[in-house]
Amino acid sequence: MSDTAATPVVRLLNVCKGFTKGQETISIFDALNLSIPPGDFVAIMGPSGSGKTTMLNLLGGLDRVDAGEIDVAGKRIDRLSEGELARWRSTHIGFVFQFYNLMPMLSAAQNVELPLLLTALRRAERRTRVEAALKIVNLADRTKHYPREMSGGQQQRVAIARAIVSDPTLLLCDEPTGDLDRTTADEILHMLQILNRDLNKTIIMVTHDPAAAKYAARTLHLDKGHFVEKDLAA
Amino acid sequence: MNDLLLVRKNLFRKKLRAGLMIASILIAFAIFGVLAAFERAFNAGEDVAAADRLVVVNKINFTQPLPMAYFNRVRGIDGVRQVTHLNWFGGYFQDPKNFLLVFAVEPETYTELYGDDFDFPADARRAFIGERTAALVGEAMAAKWGWKVGDHVPISSNIFSQKDGSRTWDFTIAGIFKSRGAQANTNFMVFQYEYFNETRSFLKDMIGWMALQTTSPLVNDKVAKAIDQMFANSSAETSTDTEKAFNKAFAAQLGNIALIVLLVVGAAFLTILMIVGNTMVMAVRERTREIAVLKTLGFTGGHLLRLVLGESVLLALLGGLPGLALAFLVTLLVRDQLANFVPGIALTPGIVLLGLVLMLGLGFATGSVPALNAFRLKIAVALGRG
Numbered sequence: 001m002s003d004t005a006a007t008p009v010v011r012l013l014n015v016c017k018g019f020t021k022g023q024e025t026i027s028i029f030d031a032l033n034l035s036i037p038p039g040d041f042v043a044i045m046g047p048s049g050s051g052k053t054t055m056l057n058l059l060g061g062l063d064r065v066d067a068g069e070i071d072v073a074g075k076r077i078d079r080l081s082e083g084e085l086a087r088w089r090s091t092h093i094g095f096v097f098q099f100y101n102l103m104p105m106l107s108a109a110q111n112v113e114l115p116l117l118l119t120a121l122r123r124a125e126r127r128t129r130v131e132a133a134l135k136i137v138n139l140a141d142r143t144k145h146y147p148r149e150m151s152g153g154q155q156q157r158v159a160i161a162r163a164i165v166s167d168p169t170l171l172l173c174d175e176p177t178g179d180l181d182r183t184t185a186d187e188i189l190h191m192l193q194i195l196n197r198d199l200n201k202t203i204i205m206v207t208h209d210p211a212a213a214k215y216a217a218r219t220l221h222l223d224k225g226h227f228v229e230k231d232l233a234a
Numbered sequence: 235m236n237d238l239l240l241v242r243k244n245l246f247r248k249k250l251r252a253g254l255m256i257a258s259i260l261i262a263f264a265i266f267g268v269l270a271a272f273e274r275a276f277n278a279g280e281d282v283a284a285a286d287r288l289v290v291v292n293k294i295n296f297t298q299p300l301p302m303a304y305f306n307r308v309r310g311i312d313g314v315r316q317v318t319h320l321n322w323f324g325g326y327f328q329d330p331k332n333f334l335l336v337f338a339v340e341p342e343t344y345t346e347l348y349g350d351d352f353d354f355p356a357d358a359r360r361a362f363i364g365e366r367t368a369a370l371v372g373e374a375m376a377a378k379w380g381w382k383v384g385d386h387v388p389i390s391s392n393i394f395s396q397k398d399g400s401r402t403w404d405f406t407i408a409g410i411f412k413s414r415g416a417q418a419n420t421n422f423m424v425f426q427y428e429y430f431n432e433t434r435s436f437l438k439d440m441i442g443w444m445a446l447q448t449t450s451p452l453v454n455d456k457v458a459k460a461i462d463q464m465f466a467n468s469s470a471e472t473s474t475d476t477e478k479a480f481n482k483a484f485a486a487q488l489g490n491i492a493l494i495v496l497l498v499v500g501a502a503f504l505t506i507l508m509i510v511g512n513t514m515v516m517a518v519r520e521r522t523r524e525i526a527v528l529k530t531l532g533f534t535g536g537h538l539l540r541l542v543l544g545e546s547v548l549l550a551l552l553g554g555l556p557g558l559a560l561a562f563l564v565t566l567l568v569r570d571q572l573a574n575f576v577p578g579i580a581l582t583p584g585i586v587l588l589g590l591v592l593m594l595g596l597g598f599a600t601g602s603v604p605a606l607n608a609f610r611l612k613i614a615v616a617l618g619r620g
């Protein structure tokens with residue numbers, strides 16, 4: 001992909017990744033390159049099995065490359081140990097999943113507070129941050145509600161609050177609206193747009209939905225292990 | 235929120251399951267506490283036994299008597315510092331159900347020999363030696379029956395009778411003695427052998443057993459051999475052993491308590507270990523996705539290992555501590571009823587400490603497998619994305 005003038009927040013250089021299935025090795029990426037500048041909002045689309053989720057896993061340090069370099073916010077994460085990766089994730093990456101993945105036994109506020117347990121912040125400061133994050137996603141009045149007491153859209157908003165509460169460099173969203181109806185999906189996507197525009201969060205969103213991809217600043221199509229940029233608005 | 239709250243929330247996410255696991259652990263530790271208290275009480279005699287004391291009993295069985303003449307002969311043996319003799323009375327107060335530990339003893343030598351274990355007040359000792367019907371009562375027994383110095387108490391025997399056919403002897407309480415250490419039981423009384431021997435209708439000039447103090451524990455074997463050789467091939471051969479061995483053998487009549495405790499507690503623990511361990515593995519497996527999410531958020535493998543272990547240890551403590559508390563209540567309730575048969579039943583600090591160690595052991599044993607699984611979990615695989 002073409003680089004922009006600013007120092008990229010995400011840089012993939014000749015990344016190779018494959019999976020072994022029985023005796024057979026299936027290559028997902030072979031010398032994949034990518035560069036995303038700070039403050040970008042990128043949608044990644046592509047057919048099933050094209051490697052969208054695998055790429056998100058690699059960017060979030062959830063999986064390892066076979067070869068190549070991954071640089072996120074100036075850090076070579078392919079060189080970090082498991083423990084270092086976990087600590088790095090807690091401060092640099094916010095994840096939003098398709099199925100929200102909230103802890104059912106914790107309230108909305110407690111779910112949002114989870115990443116802050118890994119910081120040295122005092123209780124009062126944690127509470128302030130949790131309240132701020134829930135306010136951003138318009139759930140300030142739902143702090144004590146449990147996931148089972150909330151709709152899918154509300155749960156996803158709690159998940160977004162959890163993702164942004166530690167002020168990460170990068171938000172990785174894996175089909176964030178895949179489990180929601182159109183109206184709720186639009187609300188969530190609009191919220192991501194606000195986070196990108198007003199809080200300058202860099203967002204990479206994997207989606208199958210062209211309507212969802214329209215909310216992003218640009219869309220990358222992943223096919224056969226390589227990116228193809230298309231302007232959907234054109 | 236903190237890690238402890240997270241652990242607690244995880245543990246009680248299925249309240250019925252957590253409640254049942256806690257109940258099963260509670261029962262196990264209650265059993266452990268009560269049995270350990272019994273075992274402790276049965277073996278307390280071993281702990282108070284002095285190293286330089288020997289016990290001489292009839293070789294056939296310690297319930298068989300020895301001739302009184304042996305007493306003076308043993309006194310003369312080299313290496314013997316002091317010797318006394320005791321006789322089982324089989325006493326009860328007013329009703330045969332009120333069983334009492336009562337011994338007919340030689341007052342002077344008895345109070346001298348056991349002076350290190352019990353505090354016999356000087357005036358009480360003098361009165362005990364000087365008055366034929368005097369008796370010394372242990373503090374616990376006096377407290378139980380509300381007896382005080384100067385009281386006249388009729389004590390009956392379910393073994394012996396007097397020459398006039400009466401089974402009851404009248405005693406005057408000359409003094410109340412205390413234990414010098416926490417272990418020695420004071421729920422018994424002693425009275426003069428001479429009074430007993432003169433008035434009883436049978437077994438005249440026979441004694442139950444002898445207790446003696448040697449000049450040093452180093453000569454115990456030599457003295458024991460000398461005594462048993464002295465009475466070899468007589469009508470009443472003797473068996474001499476250390477007081478500790480005698481007490482242990484006495485307790486063993488009721489069965490190997492330590493083995494019973496080990497088997498019962500061991501079986502209960504093994505069963506609970508399997509149930510709780512299996513349930514913990516299942517509970518954590520159900521949360522595989524949540525653990526993967528926590529890892530995604532930045533929780534390290536070590537952090538999750540601690541959280542899961544914390545959960546299993548908390549579970550063990552929540553079941554174990556009330557279990558020990560229940561055992562404490564049970565021992566309090568049965569303490570008085572069984573005081574005559576198994577004196578000194580108590581949940582000692584040692585048992586509580588052992589219980590705590592077992593709780594931690596149970597927690598770590600049941601939590602280690604699911605904790606390791608959480609530690610090793612691959613995020614991408616667990617999220618079904620790999």
